[in-house]
Amino acid sequence: MIYGQVLANGLMLGALYACIAVGFSLVWGVLNVINMMHGAFIILGGYIAFFAWLHLKINPFVMMLPVAALLFLLGYMIQYGVINRVIMRPVLTTLTLTFGLDMILYNAMNLAFTATPRRVVLDMGRIDIGGVIMSLDRVAAMVLAFALTGLLYLILRTSRTGRAIVAVRMDRDAAALMGIKVNKVYAITFGLGAFMAGACGALVSVVFPITTSVTGLFLGKAFVICVIGGLGTVPGALVGGLALGIIESFAGHWWGPQNAILIGFVIMLVLLVVRPTGLMGKKGYE
Amino acid sequence: MKARLPYILFAIWVLALAATPWVASNYIVKIATFLAMYGAIALSWNFIGGFTGYPSFATAAFVGLGAYSGALLQNAGMSGAWLPLAWLSGALIVALFSALIGLIILRMKGHYFAIGSIAIVEVLSQLASSWSSLTGGGEGLNVKFLAGGPDFIGRVFLYTMLVIMLMAFVATLLVDRGRLGFGLRCIQQNEDAADMVGIDVTRYKIYAFVLSAVFCGAVGAAYSSWVAYISPTDSFSILLTLKAPVMVLLGGPGTVFGPIVGSALFVLMEETIWAKFLDYHQAVLGVVIVLLIFFLPGGLLRLRFKKGAA
Numbered sequence: 001m002i003y004g005q006v007l008a009n010g011l012m013l014g015a016l017y018a019c020i021a022v023g024f025s026l027v028w029g030v031l032n033v034i035n036m037m038h039g040a041f042i043i044l045g046g047y048i049a050f051f052a053w054l055h056l057k058i059n060p061f062v063m064m065l066p067v068a069a070l071l072f073l074l075g076y077m078i079q080y081g082v083i084n085r086v087i088m089r090p091v092l093t094t095l096t097l098t099f100g101l102d103m104i105l106y107n108a109m110n111l112a113f114t115a116t117p118r119r120v121v122l123d124m125g126r127i128d129i130g131g132v133i134m135s136l137d138r139v140a141a142m143v144l145a146f147a148l149t150g151l152l153y154l155i156l157r158t159s160r161t162g163r164a165i166v167a168v169r170m171d172r173d174a175a176a177l178m179g180i181k182v183n184k185v186y187a188i189t190f191g192l193g194a195f196m197a198g199a200c201g202a203l204v205s206v207v208f209p210i211t212t213s214v215t216g217l218f219l220g221k222a223f224v225i226c227v228i229g230g231l232g233t234v235p236g237a238l239v240g241g242l243a244l245g246i247i248e249s250f251a252g253h254w255w256g257p258q259n260a261i262l263i264g265f266v267i268m269l270v271l272l273v274v275r276p277t278g279l280m281g282k283k284g285y286e
Numbered sequence: 287m288k289a290r291l292p293y294i295l296f297a298i299w300v301l302a303l304a305a306t307p308w309v310a311s312n313y314i315v316k317i318a319t320f321l322a323m324y325g326a327i328a329l330s331w332n333f334i335g336g337f338t339g340y341p342s343f344a345t346a347a348f349v350g351l352g353a354y355s356g357a358l359l360q361n362a363g364m365s366g367a368w369l370p371l372a373w374l375s376g377a378l379i380v381a382l383f384s385a386l387i388g389l390i391i392l393r394m395k396g397h398y399f400a401i402g403s404i405a406i407v408e409v410l411s412q413l414a415s416s417w418s419s420l421t422g423g424g425e426g427l428n429v430k431f432l433a434g435g436p437d438f439i440g441r442v443f444l445y446t447m448l449v450i451m452l453m454a455f456v457a458t459l460l461v462d463r464g465r466l467g468f469g470l471r472c473i474q475q476n477e478d479a480a481d482m483v484g485i486d487v488t489r490y491k492i493y494a495f496v497l498s499a500v501f502c503g504a505v506g507a508a509y510s511s512w513v514a515y516i517s518p519t520d521s522f523s524i525l526l527t528l529k530a531p532v533m534v535l536l537g538g539p540g541t542v543f544g545p546i547v548g549s550a551l552f553v554l555m556e557e558t559i560w561a562k563f564l565d566y567h568q569a570v571l572g573v574v575i576v577l578l579i580f581f582l583p584g585g586l587l588r589l590r591f592k593k594g595a596a
Contacts, residue, residue, distance in 0.1 A: 097575065
């Protein structure tokens with residue numbers, strides 16, 4: 001049953017990864033901006049959830065939506081006030097800009113919270129399904145991660161704002177001609193990306209230790225997942241996230257966890273060359 | 287435009303750096319060495335990022351690979367008088383590596399190229415930490431100190447870095463005036479059109495990529511003997527990979543003197559800021575980047591002739 005256990009761990013990891021990448025992928029696909037702050041957003045969400053749990057005794061799963069709402073506001077303001085001004089400039093400019101903003105946020109978090117790893121400890125017991133043992137807090141995190149990803153999918157599919165986002169992604173100029181306020185849609189999209197990051201942060205705080213030094217790690221995962229799954233679509237991020245979770249889980253089992261990250265990156269490089277649109281991506285979208 | 291003044295200023299600048307061991311303290315010599323080192327790194331990035339317009343974030347991969355190759359060769363016996371050979375070999379290994387990698391990742395554009403180049407840094411860094419038998423893993427690698435006392439060592443590495451910077455500068459001049467520079471600028475403006483008028487786009491891009499790597503490799507190899515200790519996080523620092531484009535953007539991408547001006551300003555700013563706000567170092571760098579992008583989009587050297595900015 002060892003493979004069942006590895007697979008279950010991979011699925012749990014994959015659900016979190018999908019949730020981490022889906023906001024990043026949305027921003028990249030719609031705005032054509034690589035948000036280097038995404039990892040820091042996740043950790044910021046994790047910190048807020050952790051301190052709410054430590055001082056106010058609020059369960060991180062309950063804090064998930066308030067944290068996400070806070071991050072939405074932050075993201076909206078950053079996009080509206082800062083990034084929108086240079087959105088039409090070359091890749092290097094926007095990427096460097098978000099890198100700079102990331103350094104400010106990272107430094108601020110380091111000073112405010114120090115780099116000590118912190119983790120929420122929720123003892124919710126464990127569950128045994130045919131020899132596969134999972135702790136219940138992880139199962140809950142997995143279910144909520146899937147639910148969040150599904151929620152974003154619903155927003156994009158059914159709401160007016162969601163349709164506007166998809167329209168801007170397909171053709172910015174045509175969308176503007178149809179009366180969509182592109183700048184506002186950009187801000188909402190970036191806000192949604194931050195929303196997902198914040199919610200994920202609350203979930204991650206239950207599963208992994210929260211520390212500022214892992215922001216780059218989460219950002220790296222988001223890259224890899226976007227390349228595996230394809231850009232800008234929810235199903236792409238879901239497939240990419242699950243694939244990476246399962247691959248890392250098995251790679252860690254066979255070759256040791258220290259090589260799991262390496263394998264993720266190598267897969268990404270190979271895919272970049274062989275199939276740059278990703279497994280689920282459509283040709284012609286950039 | 288082709289005035290002699292910038293060249294004279296540049297010559298004065300190089301002579302001033304070269305004169306520091308005789309007139310100033312070892313601390314100043316160290317800063318002068320950093321100025322030359324980052325000058326070389328910024329000039330290197332300018333080939334691919336400035337002339338060609340490809341957002342490369344692979345600088346740390348080249349510097350780190352150069353550092354590890356240099357250090358391993360020195361530990362294998364190329365020390366003492368053989369040091370320059372170790373540095374040269376380090377640079378050649380990096381050049382070869384960049385040509386092979388370039389064949390693969392230069393097929394991508396824009397964001398995909400940027401991500402691909404960051405991934406190269408990550409992969410090499412992971413390899414350096416997990417291949418313990420060769421690289422010492424996360425504990426890092428010790429390199430034998432050069433004999434001769436701090437004054438002598440300071441001079442040796444100052445002149446080494448200066449020579450690397452001058453070589454990068456000469457290469458920049460040659461590229462800027464030659465066919466290659468013209469081709470690279472065409473690629474920057476419109477790659478498909480450049481292809482159409484008969485520029486061998488793939489070959490030119492690989493040339494630019496190798497040029498952006500080889501001097502970084504030399505810098506890395508020399509750096510490893512200078513500090514005598516290297517580790518994966520230090521050598522493949524993602525921060526270094528970002529500093530290179532920021533320096534060039536500060537000075538003026540695609541110009542000959544921009545990288546020199548930008549890197550000099552950046553290092554001096556860093557030294558003065560670092561001394562005062564150790565805790566806020568990253569945040570200050572972040573603020574500098576944000577201000578730079580909003581207020582100096584073409585770099586300092588483009589200030590006067592904004593109309594002609596490409």
